[in-house]
Every structure is written in structure tokens, then in C-alpha cells.
Amino acid sequence: MHFISTRGCNEKIKGSKAIVNGLCSDGGLYVPTEFPYIKNKLNKFVSLSYNELCFEILKLFLDDFTEEELRSCIKKAYDNKFDTKIIAPTKKINNHYFLELYHGPTCAFKDMALTLMPHLLEKSLKKNNIKEEVVILTATSGDTGKAALEGFKNLNQIKIIVFFPEDGVSNIQKLQMRTQEGNNTYVVSINGNFDDAQSAVKNIFNDDEFNKYLLENNYRLSSANSINIGRLLPQIVYYFYSYLSLVRDKHIKLNDKTNFVVPTGNFGNILAAYYAKLMGLPINKLICASNENNILYDFFNTGKYDKNRILHLTTSPSMDILISSNLERLLFEISNRDDKKVNLLINSLNNKGFYEIDENMKLNLNTFHGEYATSAEVKENINKVFNENNYLIDTHTSVAYTAYEKYKQVNLEYISTIIVSTASPYKFSKDVLSSLGGDIKNLNEFDILERLSSYTNTEIPLPIENLKTANILHNRNCEKYELKKEIKNILKV
Numbered sequence: 332m333h334f335i336s337t338r339g340c341n342e343k344i345k346g347s348k349a350i351v352n353g354l355c356s357d358g359g360l361y362v363p364t365e366f367p368y369i370k371n372k373l374n375k376f377v378s379l380s381y382n383e384l385c386f387e388i389l390k391l392f393l394d395d396f397t398e399e400e401l402r403s404c405i406k407k408a409y410d411n412k413f414d415t416k417i418i419a420p421t422k423k424i425n426n427h428y429f430l431e432l433y434h435g436p437t438c439a440f441k442d443m444a445l446t447l448m449p450h451l452l453e454k455s456l457k458k459n460n461i462k463e464e465v466v467i468l469t470a471t472s473g474d475t476g477k478a479a480l481e482g483f484k485n486l487n488q489i490k491i492i493v494f495f496p497e498d499g500v501s502n503i504q505k506l507q508m509r510t511q512e513g514n515n516t517y518v519v520s521i522n523g524n525f526d527d528a529q530s531a532v533k534n535i536f537n538d539d540e541f542n543k544y545l546l547e548n549n550y551r552l553s554s555a556n557s558i559n560i561g562r563l564l565p566q567i568v569y570y571f572y573s574y575l576s577l578v579r580d581k582h583i584k585l586n587d588k589t590n591f592v593v594p595t596g597n598f599g600n601i602l603a604a605y606y607a608k609l610m611g612l613p614i615n616k617l618i619c620a621s622n623e624n625n626i627l628y629d630f631f632n633t634g635k636y637d638k639n640r641i642l643h644l645t646t647s648p649s650m651d652i653l654i655s656s657n658l659e660r661l662l663f664e665i666s667n668r669d670d671k672k673v674n675l676l677i678n679s680l681n682n683k684g685f686y687e688i689d690e691n692m693k694l695n696l697n698t699f700h701g702e703y704a705t706s707a708e709v710k711e712n713i714n715k716v717f718n719e720n721n722y723l724i725d726t727h728t729s730v731a732y733t734a735y736e737k738y739k740q741v742n743l744e745y746i747s748t749i750i751v752s753t754a755s756p757y758k759f760s761k762d763v764l765s766s767l768g769g770d771i772k773n774l775n776e777f778d779i780l781e782r783l784s785s786y787t788n789t790e791i792p793l794p795i796e797n798l799k800t801a802n803i804l805h806n807r808n809c810e811k812y813e814l815k816k817e818i819k820n821i822l823k824v
């Protein structure tokens with residue numbers, strides 16, 4: 332197994348190298364040279380634990396890791412940091428299923444990959460004889476920053492610096508980051524909004540002189556963002572696990588087809604589902620659920636991807652995105668791996684702000700169905716699901732639920748359907764409580780949590796509950812033009 336670029340340069344490298352590099356030298360994304368077809372093994376996989384299944388799947392891609400190395404990384408990732416032994420439970424609610432991906436240390440689905448990827452990176456540095464210390468730089472609007480801090484804390488040869496916009500994250504998210512423990516974690520707020528933070532960090536990555544200066548001081552910059560193959564591969568696992576758990580519990584028979592509904596932003600999560608299908612998981616449709624930023628809904632319905640539009644701020648902020656980076660990997664597959672076509676499309680996106688795929692590529696999109704939900708529908712359905720089923724979902728999951736309701740109106744045949752649930756309702760408690768009709772006027776964040784808990788008779792997840800008494804460990808703040816100074820300060824160079 333090797334990894335190659337979606338844009339066709341001649342690199343052909345092993346998994347550990349692809350994890351270290353992050354992005355190919357031609358700007359493309361790493362993809363596996365082939366997808367191992369494991370349909371005939373599903374029978375044997377039915378009884379495996381999450382960790383065992385994770386091992387069976389990852390070893391197919393990361394064959395330059397020894398079995399011991401892989402097992403050790405997986406064991407460190409999926410342990411009692413998760414509040415359930417099952418790691419990713421699938422629950423039957425009414426006539427469909429919810430795959431809960433928020434039982435990790437930061438209560439959002441980013442944990443599924445960011446608990447494992449840092450360990451893979453730590454091993455990959457050794458394997459590739461990288462001597463410098465790696466500095467992970469991240470700009471975050473919320474979920475990623477905290478999950479990355481947790482994932483990378485206390486690892487050898489790695490430091491992590493998270494920049495967040497002072498005006499762009501919720502109070503709970505701020506607290507989550509400012510109370511972060513670990514001997515290698517740094518958190519800095521930037522005066523400004525998310526765009527300011529993001530472009531300031533991008534400028535640092537593109538600053539050759541600064542990168543050279545850091546290298547001379549034995550530091551190498553890297554990012555933990557969702558285009559790294561080390562984040563994508565762990566996400567394939569839970570699609571298999573969820574399907575197999577339905578087989579195990581006799582809700583479906585082996586080889587029956589299921590749908591997955593995925594609330595989508597950067598297209599990482601749903602792409603992993605598509606990869607699972609290419610590996611033989613019996614998937615009928617992948618329903619791509621967007622919020623009011625419905626660029627992907629338009630893409631699946633017209634074949635045209637057009638980012639010339641304004642960004643809406645919605646109640647599902649982790650999906651407020653106009654450029655879904657991982658879509659490039661889908662373009663590569665639906666063009667039958669034609670890197671010249673991918674280059675043309677990406678050039679068009681960069682120069683004109685849009686591209687349109689040809690008829691053959693459109694035909695290859697038939698696994699996907701795009702839908703979107705408005706914030707009003709999201710609110711209504713949080714209320715509906717709770718009242719009808721006594722089951723609480725967050726705003727992102729409600730986007731997916733709404734998309735599924737719309738899909739069912741035009742697709743009448745019953746197919747077992749799994750809705751991917753990406754965040755704990757307590758992470759977005761203000762919008763969840765107000766969806767249920769609760770009055771949030773004059774309540775602070777912790778009052779809201781308590782009221783949500785008593786109203787719904789559900790428990791506040793421990794990592795969020797603990798914030799109330801946690802110590803503030805990070806107080807750094809800087810202007811958006813001061814990042815370099817701040818980094819130098821932190822690294823003492």
C-alpha cells in the first residue's frame with residue numbers, strides 16, 4: 332500500500348510519510364493507491380471490539396507500521412477517555428438509528444480521529460527519522476482546537492499551539508481551551524474573528540523565511556487539519572463498526588444495504604463513509620446533509636461547485652464552510668482517478684471560484700444524495716425528536732435528521748438508515764435548550780447546562796461539567812499581526 336497525490340505528481344510514499352507530510356508537494360491530497368476490498372471478511376468482523384476492528388482496517392493502509400505499533404496507538408486512543416466502552420454506539424430511535432460519535436474527551440466527533448492521529452504522527456516521525464521537534468499550528472473556530480489539544484497533549488517531540496478568535500467562539504469553547512492541561516500545549520486568543528485567525532496562521536505556513544528560521548532552531552511546522560490522511564483513515568472504522576453492530580443485534584442481515592446520513596462541512600466524515608463503501612461495506616445511499624451553507628447540496632444536484640456566495644452563520648457552526656477541502660478526493664475517484672481532470676477543476680475553483688464536473692463524473696455520483704436544512708427546521712426537529720422519542724440531539728445532528736426527513740419524502744422504499752450524530756447536545760446547549768422552548772434570557776452558560784439537564788433528565792457530560800471548577804491555565808492574547816512574535820516567544824527562539 333502506498334499513497335499518491337490527487338494532482339498526479341510522482342510521489343508514491345508509505346503511510347507514515349504521508350502522515351508526516353500532510354499535504355503533497357503539488358498541493359494535492361494523499362490518497363491510497365487502492366482500496367482493499369474486504370466484503371468477504373465482514374462475517375469475521377461482526378464480533379470484533381472497536382479497537383480490534385480499528386486494527387484490522389488500519390493495518391491494510393498503514394502496512395509500514397508493525398502490528399505492535401498500530402495496536403499500541405489504538406489502545407492509547409480509544410480508552411477510558413471515552414465515556415462508553417463501545418466507543419461509538421449506534422442507538423435505535425423510532426424507525427432509524429443514530430451513530431453517536433461524541434463520547435470522546437471533548438464531546439464532538441473530531442475526537443474519533445484526533446485521539447488516534449497524534450499517536451500515529453509520533454510514531455511516523457520516528458520511522459522517517461525526523462529529528463526536529465514538530466510544532467502543530469491550528470486556527471480554530473471551536474471543536475477542532477480543543478480536540479487537537481487533547482489529542483496531542485504530552486506527546487514526545489511535538490508541541491501544539493492553538494489560536495482562537497477572541498470574538499469567534501462560545502464561552503464554553505473558550506473555557507475548554509483555556510483550561511487545557513499538558514506540558515506541550517499552548518493556547519492564544521487573537522483579537523479578531525475566525526477569518527483573521529485563519530489567515531494569520533495560513534500566512535505563517537507560507538512564510539518561507541520564518542519556516543527556515545524555525546528549522547535552523549530545530550523546529551518544523553505542521554498542521555493537524557482534516558486533510559491529513561491520518562485523520563481520514565480512523566474515520567472509516569466507525570462506519571464498519573456501526574453497520575456490524577446492527578448485524579450483531581439482528582436489526583439487519585449481513586449484506587443488507589443501509590443508508591448513512593452525514594452532517595457535512597469539510598467533507599471528511601462523509602468521504603470516509605464513501606471509502607468504506609469502496610472497501611465493500613454494503614451502503615445504499617450517502618445522504619450529504621448541509622445547513623444554510625448549501626454549496627454541497629447544489630453540487631450534488633447540479634454538478635456545479637460555486638463558492639461565489641456569502642457565508643451564513645448558523646446554529647451548526649462546525650459546518651459553516653464554503654470550501655470543502657476533502658471534496659478533491661471525491662473528484663479523484665469519480666473521474667476514475669484522472670489527476671489531469673482534478674487539476675483542471677481545482678484551477679477553475681482557484682481562478683474563477685467555481686467548477687462544473689462532466690456527465691461521466693456526474694453518473695459516478697449516484698451513491699450520494701444532497702439535502703439541506705434551515706436553522707428554523709433544525710430547531711423544530713430538535714424539539715420533535717425529543718418530544719416524540721425522548722432522545723436529545725444537537726444542532727448538527729438535527730441538520731442530518733432534517734435531511735433524512737426530506738429524503739424520505741421522495742424515496743419511499745424502506746432502507747435501514749443510520750444518522751451520524753456528531754456532537755453532544757451539551758456542546759451547543761444554548762440553541763438546544765431554546766429549541767425545546769426553554770427560556771435562556773439572563774442565564775449564563777452553566778445555568779443553561781443545568782436547566783437543559785433537569786428539563787431533559789439527561790446528564791451533563793463530565794468533561795463539560797468539570798469546566799466549572801477547572802483552573803485557567805492559558806491567558807495568552809495577541810494582535811493578528813503578532814503571531815510570529817508569539818510563536819517565537821513560546822518556542823524561546
Ligand SMILES: *Cc1c(COP(=O)(O)O)cnc(C)c1O
Nearest residue numbers: 595596597598599600649753754
Ligand atoms: C467538524 C464537524 C462536522 C463536519 O464534519 P466534516 O468532516 O468537516 O464534514 C459536523 N459536525 C460537527 C459537530 C463537527 O465538529
